[in-house]
Amino acid sequence: MLNLVLFGPPGAGKGTQSQKLIDKYDLIHLSTGDILRSEITKGTKLGLEAKQIMDRGDLVSDDIVIGMIESKLDASPDAKGFIFDGFPRTQAQAIALDDLLQKKGTAISAMLALEVDNEELVKRLLVRGKESGRADDQNETIIRNRVNEYNNKTLPLKKYYSEQAKFHSIKGIGSIDSIFKDLVNRIVFVKAEIELTMLESDIEHLDLTINDFDVATEISEELKQDIAELRKAEIVTKPKLKSVVKKPATKKVVVNKKVALKKTVVKKKVVAKKVLVKKLAPKKVVAKTSIKKVVAKRFVAKKALTKKKAPAKKVLMKKVVTKKATAKSSIKKVVAKNKK
Ligand code: AMP
Numbered sequence: 001m002l003n004l005v006l007f008g009p010p011g012a013g014k015g016t017q018s019q020k021l022i023d024k025y026d027l028i029h030l031s032t033g034d035i036l037r038s039e040i041t042k043g044t045k046l047g048l049e050a051k052q053i054m055d056r057g058d059l060v061s062d063d064i065v066i067g068m069i070e071s072k073l074d075a076s077p078d079a080k081g082f083i084f085d086g087f088p089r090t091q092a093q094a095i096a097l098d099d100l101l102q103k104k105g106t107a108i109s110a111m112l113a114l115e116v117d118n119e120e121l122v123k124r125l126l127v128r129g130k131e132s133g134r135a136d137d138q139n140e141t142i143i144r145n146r147v148n149e150y151n152n153k154t155l156p157l158k159k160y161y162s163e164q165a166k167f168h169s170i171k172g173i174g175s176i177d178s179i180f181k182d183l184v185n186r187i188v189f190v191k192a193e194i195e196l197t198m199l200e201s202d203i204e205h206l207d208l209t210i211n212d213f214d215v216a217t218e219i220s221e222e223l224k225q226d227i228a229e230l231r232k233a234e235i236v237t238k239p240k241l242k243s244v245v246k247k248p249a250t251k252k253v254v255v256n257k258k259v260a261l262k263k264t265v266v267k268k269k270v271v272a273k274k275v276l277v278k279k280l281a282p283k284k285v286v287a288k289t290s291i292k293k294v295v296a297k298r299f300v301a302k303k304a305l306t307k308k309k310a311p312a313k314k315v316l317m318k319k320v321v322t323k324k325a326t327a328k329s330s331i332k333k334v335v336a337k338n339k340k
Contacts (some may be wrong), residue, residue: 001079001080001081001082001106001109002025002027002080002081002109002187002191003081003082003084003101003106003107003108003109004021004027004081004082004083004084004108004109004110004111004112004187005084005087005088005108005110005111005112005161006018006021006083006084006085006112006114007111007112007113007114007154007157007158007161008113008114008115008116008172009116009118009121009146009147009150009151009154010121010125010143010146010147010150011116011120011121011122011124011125011128011143012114012115012116012121012172013114013116013172013176013179014031014085014086014114015031015085016176017114017176017179017180017183018031018083018085020176020180021083021180021183021187022083024184025080025081025187026080026081027079027080027081027082027083028072028076028079028081028082028083029082029083029085030069030072030073030082030083030084030085030087031085031086031087032060032065032068032069032085032086032087032089033085033086034085035068035072036050036054036060036065036068040054046064049064050064054135054136055135055136055142056142056145057136057142057143057145057146057149058145058149059089059090059149059153062090062092062093062096065087065089065093066092066093066096066097066100069084069087069096069097069100070100073100073101073104081109084097084108088157089149089150089153089154089157090153090154090157091156091157091160094157094160094161108161108164108166109166109190109191109194110166110167110168110186110187110190111157111158111161111166111167111168112168112170112183112186112187113158113167113168113169113170114170114171114172114179115169115170115171115172116172116173118147120173121143121147122140122143122144122147125137125143125146126138126140126143129143168186168190170182170183170186185230188230189227189230192223192226192227192230193227195223196220196223196224196227199216199219199220199223200220202216203216203217203220
């Protein structure tokens, strides 16, 4: 399963990018903001309660939003994965989400954070308010309160996901398509890393035949190389990994996994390679051109430096010669004095 947390302050573009990611990866979109707004429209008790809080730009209580997410997860048992948009917004929500997913035998794959500065957010939200009529997007004081709530309560989640090596920062300024491309690049990397972790765990826990073991090891080595290349192409920086907990597999899981592994080993190899090569090719060209540019710049800089150095050298030499002359004459004076 691919479970993504799309992270970022209000107005960062989470909704827009979610829609594109859903289309590409066939995921289910869970936006707590959207669910709350639909409760308001339906006029439910929850909706009435939430409306007052939302109109102020404050956060709705953890219990309410966690309950909402739980029932939405239960309602989609066959999902290929989820995009969490606007959730979790507090540490308590993040912990609850981890627990809920663990119970379903899955986990968050990555947190993709769209980074946009505060003033740009306020500008964007005011425009959105005019277009959509959303009450909490129309008043600058409320907008600033929402951004503050995000900075105080939600931003600490960066640390929470960084410690699990799941945090990825993406610049949220630029065209919708270029931001989407960045997101997809991260997801390619995340998927390769997940595949590698699964493969390594299979190699460790499954009782493989020598042949399967060789193939699985070969693929894992190739995946490692691909991941290293992605990092080298600066698609992703190495996340800080604090700890990786490996869980031992049960007997039944081991047998099932062994069968599944045999079937997918070759498929994985072909698919992973194809995707990565496709992703890497344009990056490599860009990297090469920028290296060329750097070399050219260095050449110009060197020339300028030599030019600058020439007159400086002249002045220096003059000073040295004068100093030497002064020193010589004072030595002469000392010698003459001694003679006397
Ligand atoms: P959004 O559409 O994500 O910007 O959410 C709009 C408003 O809904 C927020 O300002 C909060 O008042 C409320 N809200 C949405 N998601 C959450 C959440 N995960 N926790 C608490 N409040 C939320």
